[in-house]
Amino acid sequence: MKVTVIHSGPVENLTFCRKLDLFFSTCFLKMSDVSPLSVSDADVILVEFADAQDCDLHKLREHREFLDFFPVVAVVDYNSRRECFQADALRMMNVFDRSDRLSKVLSLIKRLGAPDLLAALPEDTPDEMKLIYKQANAHLEAFHLAAVTDEAIPIESGREVASNLLTILQTNGILAWIKMVKFHHNPTYAHSLEVAGFAGWLACQLDWSEDDCLQVIVGGLLHDIGKSRIPQDLLDEPTDPDGVELNLVQKHAQLGYEILKDRFELDNETKEIVYFHHEMLDGSGYPIGLSGEAINPKVRVITIADLFTTLTEERAYKPALSHREAIASMNKMYRKIDQAFYAAFRYGMLSHSDDVRQAEKIAS
Ligand SMILES: [Fe+2]
Ligand SMILES: [Fe+2]
Known part of the structure; x- marks a missing residue:
């Protein structure tokens, strides 16, 4: 989702709006440069009235x-009569105070601009799966939001969602889950939902206790929480995936730990x-x-789920591998x-995926 922030004052002063960068593809546009063309690709427009000059407001009014x-x-x-009057004069409907909680503004922007999660799914998706998908997604959003706003991670209700997801994995199977998740519009969220599914499913294959299965599902939802501190644009489309940007993206593991280390609600x-x-068993991983x-x-379970998910995802800098190709790559x-x-x-994949079964036949 693209958010265009229209402003008059210097970008450096827009501390509130600059946090949006962590959630959406955000661009900043001077009020004086507003035109039908300059805002045409926005999904949501945010108008920041701080330090708005009369000549700029006049341009916006045009x-x-x-x-x-x-x-x-x-x-x-809200304490500035001038800013409230300016917003009113421009017939602004959704007006927020700059000191409002970030989460309040973010959820409105998401509601206004995000595509309907369920509308994107194939018609034959079972209702019970849609429900869990929506719940799991809402919790993922709540986790990411809590990471940025320093609010408590809603871990107890997260475990309830994990329990519902475990039931779906046991009844509908892992392939049904990942097939549905692939329709998600946000690649970072799709990734975490998929890793959570694979991790819970693998823990079941290993006959782990229900408690351990739930823990890896929650871990899968949270594993990339550090990415909430990395601008969305960089995650979506790194221009330099092998260099400086890769280093920054790799920092997400350390950043994630820093976000969570003092949260006593988490084990x-x-x-x-x-x-x-x-981290890799041979010591070749990161961060330490x-x-x-x-x-x-x-x-280790999350690492396997994460690797397989990453290999089978399309990224701006690489095509998606088929299940067969991903298994061949992980065999090495x-x-x-x-x-x-x-x-x-x-x-487990052999028993579920025709694609992988075929691969094993070719390899043997
Ligand atoms: Fe990661
Ligand atoms: Fe990941």
Whole structure:
């Protein structure tokens, strides 16, 4: 979703609006440069009235009719009669105070601009799956929001959602879940929903207790929470995936741990999942190069789920591999990932995915 922030004062002063960058593809447009063309690709327009000059407001007024084609949110200081009057004169409907909670503004922007999650799904998607998908997505959003606003992570209700997802995995199967999740409009959220599904499913394949299955599902939802501190544009379309930008994106594991380390609502194993999910058994991973026994079994499950999900996703800099190609690629990682867990994963995929079954036939 693209949010265009129309402003008059310097961008450096827009601390409130600059946080939007972490959630949406955000562009800043001077009020004096507003034209039908300059806002044409916006999904939501946010007008910031701080330091708005009369000449700039006049320009905005000229194009007011055109703004009616977009959802518009206005940000003012409720204590400033001048800003409130300016927003009123421009017939702004959704007006927020700059000191309002960020979460309030974010949820309105999402409601106004995000495509309907369920409308994108194929018609034959079972209702019970739609419901859990919506619940899991809402919790993922709540987790990301809490990471930015420092509010408590709603972990208890998150476990309830994980329990519902576990039921779906056991009744409808993993392939039905990931097929549905692929329709999500946000690649970062789709990724976490998919990793949560694969992790819960693999834990079931390993006959883990229900509690452990739930923990890896919650861990899957949370594992990339550090990405909430990395601008959305960089995650969606890195222009330099092998260099500086890669280093920044790789920081998400460390950032995620920093977000969670003092949250007493979370247990230590979940924090380990977030911190170490890119570590490899041979010590070649990041952020600290942990190896062997030092890597918790739950982290190993998430790593397998994360690798398979990443390989089968399309990114701006790489095509998606088929399940068959992803399994072939992971077969070569025997020093890096837990082989007993991977064998269960591969066996499970063999029994579920025609694509993988075919691959094994070709390989043998
Ligand atoms: Fe990650
Ligand atoms: Fe990930």
